[in-house]
Amino acid sequence: xxxxxxxxxxxxxxxxxxxxxxATGDSQEALAFKASLxxxxxxxxxxxxxxxxxxxxxxxxxALQVAPAELxxxxxQRYRRQA
Amino acid sequence: xxxxxxxxxxxxxxxxxxxxxxATGDSQEALAFKASLxxxxxxxxxxxxxxxxxxxxxxxxxALQVAPAELxxxxxQRYRRQA
Numbered sequence: 001x002x003x004x005x006x007x008x009x010x011x012x013x014x015x016x017x018x019x020x021x022x023a024t025g026d027s028q029e030a031l032a033f034k035a036s037l038x039x040x041x042x043x044x045x046x047x048x049x050x051x052x053x054x055x056x057x058x059x060x061x062x063a064l065q066v067a068p069a070e071l072x073x074x075x076x077q078r079y080r081r082q083a
Numbered sequence: 084x085x086x087x088x089x090x091x092x093x094x095x096x097x098x099x100x101x102x103x104x105x106a107t108g109d110s111q112e113a114l115a116f117k118a119s120l121x122x123x124x125x126x127x128x129x130x131x132x133x134x135x136x137x138x139x140x141x142x143x144x145x146a147l148q149v150a151p152a153e154l155x156x157x158x159x160q161r162y163r164r165q166a
Contacts, residue, residue, distance in 0.1 A: 006138040013137055053134040054096055055089040057155075058162075069156035072140075076151050079141075 010048035012078035034063035095161035117146035
């Protein structure tokens with residue numbers, strides 16, 4: 001996976017988190033609090049400026065009340081649609 | 084998710100990658116090559132000494148010929164069993 005693909009993947013992840021967050025009506029701050037993450041880190045994730053670690057992925061899934069596998073599946077779909 | 088939970092998650096990920104890699108008969112080197120990763124990084128992942136980024140997760144899934152969501156689902160199951 002070359003870096004262009006990496007950034008496409010981060011874009012897909014960013015779009016998925018933003019879509020799920022706004023669907024719950026949460027602010028970035030509320031999501032960050034629920035996931036025990038820093039608000040600016042959530043903002044960077046939603047701008048595809050940083051990559052989530054495995055535990056960040058699981059924390060965000062829990063905060064968004066979705067199974068980690070389902071979240072990753074949705075990201076995969078967005079990523080394939082972008083390709 | 085506190086740091087103990089983070090390390091449990093990395094243990095689950097390590098075990099899942101090792102199980103899938105050995106099931107394919109690949110060496111760490113062969114898996115690293117397929118995933119365009121460094122061999123020592125794969126070794127560290129399998130020792131739960133480092134956390135995979137999102138793109139590393141997708142690269143390893145592709146190299147192990149499994150959907151990223153399925154890989155994450157298996158890691159989740161191992162993680163819950165450990166808890």
